[in-house]
Amino acid sequence: MxxxxxxxxxxxxxxxxxxxxxxxxxxxxxxxxKYPQEKIHLVFNKNSFVAGENLWFKSFVFNGYELSAISTSLFVELYDSNKTQISKKILPLINGKGNGNLTLPDNLKEGIYYVRAYTTWMTNFSEDFQTLRPIVVYNPSSPQKLVINDNxxxxxxxxxxxxxxxxxxxxxxxxxxxxxxxxxxxxxxxxxxxxxxxxxxxxxxxxxxxxxxxxxxxxxxxxxxxxxxxxxxxxxxxxxxxxxxxxxxxxxxxxxxxxxxxxxxxxxxxxxxxxxxxxxxxxxxxxxxxxxxxxxxxxxxxxxxxxxxxxxxxxxxxxxxxxxxxxxVQPDLLNIKKPTLQSLSLDPSPRASNSFTIAQNAENDGYTVLVLDGNSESSEDENSLLSTLWLTGDIRSKIYRPSQYFTPNRNSEAFDALLLTETWKRFDWKTLLSGTYPIISSQPQPYISYKGKVSIQGKPAANTAMNLLFSMPDKGTKLYQVKTDANGFFTLRGLIFEDSIKFSYQLNDPKIPKEQVQVIFQPDYSFVSLKGNLPGSHYTLVQRTNNDQPTDQVKRYVTTKNNQSSINEKATLIEEVKLQAVKKDKTKELNEKLSGPLFQSANETIFDFVNDNTNTAQGSMNILQWLQGRVAGLTLEMDMGNYVPKLRGSTVNIYLDEMKIDPSQVSTVSTADIAMVKVMKDYFLGGSGGGGGAIAIYTRRGGISGSANNADLPSKLKQITLNGFDKEVPFVSPIYGNDNFNSISQDVRTTLYWNSSLKTDPKEPAKIQFFNNDDAKSYKVIIMGFDDRDYAPVYYNEAVK
Structure with missing residues (x-):
């Protein structure tokens, strides 16, 4: 509730x-x-595309009117108008939010395509409530062209x-x-x-x-x-x-x-x-x-x-x-947190630098920010974050521009009349009163999860310990142990990694030759086929004639696409130079050095005792006592004279140099010997069965403990590759003032700035800087997020000059 x-x-x-x-x-x-309902809003980096471009998106997953904590993975698919799937992605959801991109193939024919988004939990309910957003894709080389169907x-x-x-x-x-x-x-x-x-x-x-x-x-x-x-x-x-x-x-x-x-x-x-x-x-x-x-x-x-x-x-x-x-409820008094723009420095000159700041707000951990050429359309013009949250996420009939009912000049009388034509679609009373409820056949797994089966000479290896090993540069070889059940099965839950990762494996019993051991991994998640029909659109396809010329908008898109590879290459070189000149964040570097991939969490708090000169932990007798009051939701209970940590009321495991220990052993660790402590409030692979949180203590002794002695061991064992989340292609814009970009003869970008996850500091305003194209005189600025404290959307969508 x-x-x-x-x-x-x-x-x-x-x-x-x-x-x-x-x-x-x-x-x-x-x-x-028992049957909470999720809904998804997608915002794109622009409103329409040409074949060969990248489509970037941000996703917000809600449970009713607040960000959802049910699902941690999002499935995104691209379909053509014949319901043929073109591509698919799986992306992590961190506190109900995620981001990624879809690459539109160069050979896509001009037409209407559909971006589908859903979670595993949503597949237990009507497919109508999954997100299915039509997008316009132009291709001047296509034999047919799109025209608006206004007749x-x-x-x-x-x-x-x-x-x-x-x-x-x-x-x-x-x-x-x-x-x-x-x-x-x-x-x-x-x-x-x-x-x-x-x-x-x-x-x-x-x-x-x-x-x-x-x-x-x-x-x-x-x-x-x-x-x-x-x-x-x-x-x-x-x-x-x-x-x-x-x-x-x-x-x-x-x-x-x-x-x-x-x-x-x-x-x-x-x-x-x-x-x-x-x-x-x-x-x-x-x-x-x-x-x-x-x-x-x-x-x-x-x-x-x-x-x-x-x-x-x-x-x-x-x-x-x-x-x-x-x-x-309160149609003329919407609870929207509107960000405040400050220090606007806008120059309409071609390729000029522009900037503004967003006033600091301790309640927001980040924003999605989009800046468009003022003459461009946004995907928010049709269906906005507000209209998804308050209308179309629950009402699935076709509504023309539902965003209009949540703009400052909205017509509340029209909105009330619209709702008068609707009935609640999440359930029907007759079915509910008969005692018929949805059949839950798919439970959401935490992030990326795998099922595995171990066999010895073709027979299940029951109740057997197996070591998983992987090597990382500068970290040595890390070891993680799993135990099979009576049928030889085990699970790996809560993995958070992109692309792929390689594991070597061996049974804990050295008497069993590795040639006799077989391990099969299977993802504990799956994409679900689209069963229903695709929605209609405002467009129809007609035959292109020899005299047809692309519209100015399409010409801009094609020019931008042709420039993009050069922009990507030059911007990458600049970023590499920056990285070499700027020292890494010391705490981040320490975390990367000490913790292995199994001990990574999407929701972790790090305490750095190496680089923090104001370290107060050394005056504490027990690191758990020091943590209490510094980590939200962490409490301590006494059990037979030992402190037992709990998060959200549940006992959490404690790890010393990534080896599980009993709470009684914590008191034997001097706080002066501790290099770093991580409190993980989410799933991670190193936890027992995936875990739901843990406290990981890393010591200064030995640099990195918990490593296998023989660094060459993994190469001598059987290996397997596991696939993780799909990696997002970075969004890159030209950086003028640098000679590398002088070769761009024509800059007609419509999207001038896109940041799906702009991190914020509660004590400092967030700064946005972007460079003008060759002809923009005004800008459309869109900022969005969600305030968890007041359960309110954060939203700004205005034209600025």
Whole structure:
């Protein structure tokens, strides 16, 4: 359950006259606790591409309305319009965030392609909630070209509020447009009585290209029609639902102060008991059950809630769903942390240096920063981080430019009408009340995990110890021991490495010849085939003629692509010179020297006692006591006179020079002899079974202990290569002011700066520097992240000059 929702859940339940749980509440509680829902947002370095370019992306994986801690690996795939897979990647997720790139082959035909992203946990649920983003790829050499499909047919549908249309009750309707291409930007409609089609009862204009709204009080026996027309004269007629002579109607109003709702009825016996429950992110936040529910208006205080979609459902005394409604909490008061830009130094001169800083913020550990030529489009223009978090991550129907509902000039009335046309898609009440829940067939493994099987002369090596050895420059040969189970199997969990790594292996029993031993490794993860259909797009392909010329945008892309190899080569040379001139961070260098690949964690805190001149640990009798209070979540408990460390309430293992020791042995290690301590709060290979955290102590004695004596040993043993995460290609921009880049005759880059993981210092502002292209006069700056303390997105998307 969301940490923030817990804090006000009981307040709202009390306001809602909470009683004992009924079947619906029990089913919702089970679903919320056991089946959390992940959703993914992808932001690209630009909005469209040409064949042969690299596509860089940043991923944010959410569990409801906060960053997800469920998954640590992300699967990303590229498909063409025929659903043929072109490439695939597996990437690490650190605190719910990841980044990478996809290389678009030079021979890709011009067309619409699709980037798919999902986690192992997401494959247990509807494929509809996986991310499937269309991208435009141009190729002037292709026989066909893309054109916008603005002449396709559109359809209209009418949705009465709460799904009911009852005699004598004023009812709000939302009208939703859909199309395979682009829906009309200007359209309107009116309602008539079918017996008097020449008389307009009410009329309206569309809010945007998705939705419009009107209100109507119906009369039993009459039949109503909706006529919708666009600016080109296209027309569609829609029959409104039949008018019911009895029933329950739910009316909802959402403001910044409160969500107010009331039930209106016709021909309903007084005293009938009804129940209304409200939920956010599948979690119950309000409930009322009463025989007098039809007699009053109820208020849910919005300041006790978080931004998000609120679902209200009305049940009868047999828990049948009578009415439902979606609305958004505080639509005009979005909780967004907007970074502050400072020290702007912008020069529109060709190839000039530009810079700005982002004010320091102790609550943010980093940002994704994108700077575009001001005339360029961004992938955020269509579907932004905000619209994924608060809308499209849970509502999977086609919405034209969903980002518009979260911009400063948003139309909240249009957004409310849009939600009136939707139902909650994460589950359906009928299925939930029947006791049917998702079947969990795939559990997420920590980072990269492998299963292995050891055989001796073809027979499983049961309960056998095996040594894994690997050698690293300047580190000697590291040894890690695993033990098989009764069937000869073992697991390696929580590996964090890129590309590949080579292991040598031998059984711990020297009497068994290595020729008789066979070890088979198999990844404990898998890509999952795409079963559903690809979504439509706003484009269609037409035959290219001999006179067709590429657009200015495509010409810019081609020029940039042709320049990029030269830019990469020259920038790499400059970076190599920098690295030779600048000394490595001493703590980082110490960590690389002392700890082997098995003892690497994505979430580790390092205490350097070699280079830290203010080392206070030497005055402590026990290093564990010194660590307490310096590591968040670390506590100590006494057990038979020894300190036992715990993280998040769970006992963690202690390693001395990467060899596991008992807590009682820590007191025998003098703090004066300690070179470094690492507290790892995440999975790592060196832990037992992958581990969920550890304290690793490294001594000054012997430099690197835990190494095999014979450095040549691995070369004499059998070897196996394990594949890790896919490595990201670095994003490189020209650095003007350096003669190496004078050979670039034309600079027409649209992406001037891209940093998917800009690290920040809580005490210092973060500085961004980039160089202009040849013609940019303004810039589009996009900064994004997530504030874990306040559970709020960090977002900046503005044009600057």
């Amino acid at each position: 969301s940490k923030k929702l817990i804090s006000f859940l009981f307040i709202l339940l009390a306001l809602g006259n909470f009683q004992a749980q009924d079947k619906a509440e029990k089913a919702l509680e089970i679903f919320s606790e 396709s047919q559109w359809t209209a549908a009418a949705f009465p509020e709460s799904g009911t249309f009852i005699d004598g009750i004023a009812t709000k309707f939302a009208v939703r447009l859909q199309s395979k291409g682009i829906t009309p930007s200007e359209w309107s409609g009116y309602v008539v009585d079918m017996e008097k089609p020449e008389v307009k009862i009410t009329s309206f204009k569309g809010f945007d290209q998705n939705v419009g709204a009107f209100s109507l009080t119906p009369t039993t026996g009459k039949k109503y029609q909706l006529i919708v027309t666009d600016s080109k004269g296209n027309k569609q007629t829609v029959n409104l639902p039949p008018v019911a002579d009895s029933g329950i109607h739910l009316q909802v109003t959402s403001t910044n102060e409160a969500i107010k709702f009331s039930l209106q009825s016709k021909n309903i016996a007084p005293g009938t008991v009804y129940k209304v429950i409200a939920m956010i992110n599948n979690q119950l936040v309000f409930k009322v059950k009463s025989g007098k529910i039809l007699e009053q208006t109820y208020t849910i205080p919005a300041n006790q809630l978080i931004n998000g979609i609120l679902q209200l459902t009305v049940f009868d005394d047999k828990e049948n769903v009578l009415a439902h409604r979606l609305c958004f």
